Amino acid sequence: MGHKAAAALAEGFRGQVVVPGDPEYDAARAVWNGAIDRRPEVIARCTGTADVLRAVAVAREYGLLAAVRGGGHSIAGLGVCDGGMVIDLSPMRGVRVNTEHRIARAQPGTTWGGFDHETQAFGLATPGGLMSGTGIAGFTLGGGFGWLSRAYGLACDNLLEADVVTAEGRVLTASSASHPDLFWGLRGGGGNFGIVTSFTYRLHRLGPAVLCGAVFLPGERLAEVLAIVRDHMLDAPDELFASCVAGAAPAAPYLPAEYHGRPVVRVGVCWAGRPDRGREAVAPLRAALAPFQPVADTVQARSYAQWQQALDPGWGPGARNYWKAEYLSVLDDGAIRAIAANTARTTSPLSDVRLAFLGGAIARVGADDTAYTHRSAPYLLTVNSRWEGGEAEPHIGWTRRFWSEMRPYSSGGAYVNFLGQEGPGRVLEAYGRAKYERLTALKDRYDPDNFFRVNQNIPPSS
CATH class of the missing domain: 3.30.465.10 (Uridine Diphospho-n-acetylenolpyruvylglucosamine Reductase; domain 3)
Incomplete structure (x- = not known):
């Protein structure tokens, strides 16, 4: 069936059609998460809307399961499928x-x-x-x-x-x-x-420059650091975004060599405005962190594009990943102790724990204005298992236990972009009952056959 579909697809298709056995096949089916290993029958590498239309028509005609790939960065590996067709949009980059x-x-x-x-x-x-x-x-x-x-x-x-x-x-x-x-x-x-x-x-x-960067501190001070950032962000201006990451220090030139591979906590900040005003806003936070002997402080004025790329090393494709994420409504001392204790039990030097401080403009959009939910949640915790070889279970088990211990502090919701293959119950948590029912009605109207189902799926009511 796959070869027949590939032959039919090639008629009037400007992009590349890839099938098993082609030299490009393994590279074309690979996604960012190395834990995902799926083998589609056809990969349609689209160059424009006309190619997408052709791919959809052929997949429907031949009854093929269709996965849609953009950047291929989905933690659940939703940009590829076993059997079926991958509608690959990655060549469309204009x-x-x-x-x-x-x-x-x-x-x-x-x-x-x-x-x-x-x-x-x-x-x-x-x-x-x-x-x-x-x-x-x-x-x-x-x-x-x-x-x-x-x-x-x-x-x-x-x-x-x-x-x-x-x-x-x-x-x-x-x-x-x-x-x-x-x-x-x-x-x-x-x-x-x-x-x-x-x-x-x-x-x-x-821009042209924004104040951004990170303060790195010894990992054993994680609990104190989280409390300081929490208190600072309670009344921080909307222009300031902060994120804390706890994990092993990278072998980066801006960190002392003796800290490479040791546990650190990184307090990343970005000020969306004039750098001089950003320095004023960040100064009290840096002062509060100073007694904990920062390993490095890279906060400075640089281009936003440079800062976007600064965290890329060590997070490229190929490693195996398993994540669990949860919006938190509470970050009291009990929650912080739980985060610190579970972080200390990490099973891989590639894994980390991330806490994003939300609010600001996110929370000012009306709750029902978009399908996105949980706008009032002030924190998003992500437990990221990442490893390169060996058994998966120790890492998956650590992530699940960590997440389970944080559930009492949850706002009751999941972030759909950080969901793995966690089942329909977690998809429902991402939206809540009322929005989920509204999305189901929308699915009934635009995709009643659930053609688009290789996703965090909201099936039609039928």
Whole structure:
């Protein structure tokens, strides 16, 4: 069936069609998470909307399961499937910036590194991921928070328009004025309703330099550090975003060699405004951390694009990953002790624990304005198991036990972009009952056969 579908696909298809046995097959099916090893029958590497339409039509005609790949960064490996067809959007990487109207139109294979490269040439940006290698597509469709989000909201809050290929082969433009119900669902509902072939974002003035960087402290001071950052962020200006990461120190030139591989906690900050005002806002935090003998302090004015790339080393493709994430409503001393105790029991030097401090513009968007949920949650905890070989169970077990001990502090929700293969119950937690039912009704309208189901799926009511 796969070879017949590949032959049918090739007619009128401008991109590359890859099947098992082709020299490119293994590289084309690989995704960022090395724990995912799936073998599709056909990979359709699309060059534009016409190719996407052709791929959808052939997959439907031959009854093939369809996975949609953008940046390939999904922790659950949703950009690839066993059997079936991968509709690969990664060759579609065009970005066009309109400086007069401060908007950018980008194709779904674009990464945030590529997007920022184009927009920062004009001193403009929109909230993107915490690392440059993340793709814009799945990130935006799941909500998408990053260094600029307390100032300007989520990626989906800055989405103005999306061109969508539906399961029945129509091309729709979704915005607040056109197909507003679909536009609502695209902003947080994931890839459940179609394939977005073009994203139009609102841009904001940023740069040429922003104050950003990290303060590194000894890992044994994790509990004290979390308490200090928590207290500082309670009334911090919206322009300041902070994230704490606990794990083994990288072998980086800005860290003393004697700390390489030792436990450290990194307090990362980014100020979305003038660097001089950022220094004033960050000064009390740096002063509060000073008694804990920082290993290094890299906070300085640099380009936003440079900061987006600073965390990329050590997080490239190939390693095996298993994550669990939870929004927290409470970060009291008990929660902090639990985080510190579980972090100390990590099973791999590649693993880490991340705590993002949310709020600001994220929380000011109406709760029902988009499909993204849990806007009022002040914290997002992510437990990231990452390893290269050996048995998976010790690492998975550590992650699950850690997550389980943090559930009493939860706001009752999951972040859809950080969900692994955790089942329909966790997808429901990502949205809550009321929104889930609204998304189901939307699925009934735009994809009643559940053609798009290799995702954090919201099945139709039928």
